[in-house]
Amino acid sequence: MNYRHLNRQKTLAFGTWPDVTLAEARAKRDGVRKQISQGIDPAETQRLDHLSALLEAENTFKAIAEEWVTKNEREGRAPVTLDKIRWLLNITYPTLGGRPINKISPQEVLLVLRKVEATGRISQVPPTVALGETSIY
Template sequence: MALTDIKVKTAKPKEKPYKLADGGGMYLLINTNGSKYWRMKYRFAGKEKMLSIGVYPDVTLADAREKRSEARKILAAGGDPGVAKKEEKIAQQMSLKNTFEAIAREWHQSKADRWSLRYRDEIIDTFKKDIFPYIGKRPIAEIKPMELLEALRKMEKTWSSGENAQSPPALW
């Protein structure tokens, strides 16, 4: 029988961990300390596997069912939902490491030995002041060309206004 929000919410811990089934391989594991975990059993390549869906109440019953549905679609397409989840997690971590600021600093470091100390500082200061506040924390793959152009135009305005107007530093 399918679970209800009330049944999930009122499930109390017992002496041993136990499961409340929802169907389609998904269940709620209730531990002795009262913690509740959504899990899904499935078979892939002839082996039984278990997919961790999330922790209740952070992941609601409706959310868990949606994730179960996504996992079943992956299985139907011939994939392993556990592997897909790991790949997605790695992609998210890589995306966080590949922010515009991280890539720009790496580029700056690779060019630094060719530049004078003053010029090197000028370049990174320009990025810190005019570019990083706008797009620095964003994953590089998510930045649209027009957003980059807008940030560069802001940098150009900064350099061309004021009493010490000058051309922005050449970046290569």
């Protein structure tokens, strides 16, 4: 679809025919026309949505936790403390590792804490502190 925004012609594609039906393309076109009438550039909106999806995919619990462990190493935490943190995170990764950090629910954290409790090593590391610090970081 061709349109003008700030006196510049732009083109927005909705997809190819077998993937996008004519009815879907018309519905998308109507949505784009509404955005244009409100002064919003649909191509810019689409680009920002794509960037936010990429950023959310990169901000998984595992990526943030590894970054946090690296930060703690640079700050000079004791090797024993780092080993305890890594132990806890290794239990956590199968459940929460691939999840976006902002989509993790308290129920999922509780599930992980129950796994830690089941190992019988709960006294070695305060898991709520380590998980909480990772989430805050």
